[in-house]
Amino acid sequence: MITLYHRPQSRSTRFIFLLEELGAPYQIRVVSTRNRDGSGAIDPANPHPHGKVPAIADDGVVVFESPAIALYLTDRYAEAGLGPLAGEPGRGAYLSWLSYYTGVLEPAFMSKFMNTEVPRGTAGWVPVEEAMPAVIRQLATGPYLLGERFTAADVLYGTTFAMFSQSPMLPASPVIDDYVKQVITRPAYARAQARDKG
Numbered sequence: 001m002i003t004l005y006h007r008p009q010s011r012s013t014r015f016i017f018l019l020e021e022l023g024a025p026y027q028i029r030v031v032s033t034r035n036r037d038g039s040g041a042i043d044p045a046n047p048h049p050h051g052k053v054p055a056i057a058d059d060g061v062v063v064f065e066s067p068a069i070a071l072y073l074t075d076r077y078a079e080a081g082l083g084p085l086a087g088e089p090g091r092g093a094y095l096s097w098l099s100y101y102t103g104v105l106e107p108a109f110m111s112k113f114m115n116t117e118v119p120r121g122t123a124g125w126v127p128v129e130e131a132m133p134a135v136i137r138q139l140a141t142g143p144y145l146l147g148e149r150f151t152a153a154d155v156l157y158g159t160t161f162a163m164f165s166q167s168p169m170l171p172a173s174p175v176i177d178d179y180v181k182q183v184i185t186r187p188a189y190a191r192a193q194a195r196d197k198g
């Protein structure tokens with residue numbers, strides 16, 4: 001049984017969505033985390049090394065960091081077909097776009113938000129003005145990041161773009177609009193919203 005360490009309306013909400021898509025048995029453990037203003041306390045029950053969410057525990061196996069959790073779960077519940085397995089077509093793209101999510105895209109958004117120039121050749125990521133066209137090019141052959149196949153990578157990207165849809169961080173793009181619509185109209189997304197409070 002998977003335990004999801006979760007704070008409502010946070011990066012862990014999308015893992016309720018993924019667990020619903022997988023049809024995996026899971027329980028939600030709502031934990032407190034530190035807040036942006038420095039208030040709030042981490043929950044000692046949360047196994048994440050910084051008391052952040054998401055984290056999961058699976059019979060004593062702890063996994064943290066969104067791409068790692070996505071990969072762990074889609075390998076673990078392989079029969080759901082939500083991520084290409086080692087040796088299957090699309091595995092390379094799957095690993096690449098999962099890693100790109102926290103390695104490049106989130107830092108790119110954050111640099112824009114903080115109004116910080118991205119030092120080319122030093123930072124491991126690129127400005128959002130360069131990252132988003134790369135994502136849009138990937139989606140143009142879609143409808144999903146891996147083409148016809150919906151995967152856990154779409155859970156990460158689709159929910160992020162849904163959250164930023166009204167923000168200047170995201171370029172206006174019919175490709176992104178269609179993508180977000182396809183992801184958030186899935187029944188598992190609605191079920192996840194209904195369970196977000198724990």
Ligand SMILES: N[C@@H](CCC(=O)N[C@@H](CS)C(=O)NCC(=O)O)C(=O)O
Nearest residue numbers: 010011033034052053054065066102
């Ligand atoms: N890179 C991590 C980021 C996790 C993260 O920062 N989560 C936020 C919630 S959206 C959090 O727990 N913040 C509390 C804190 O920073 O102490 C991932 O994608 O899993």
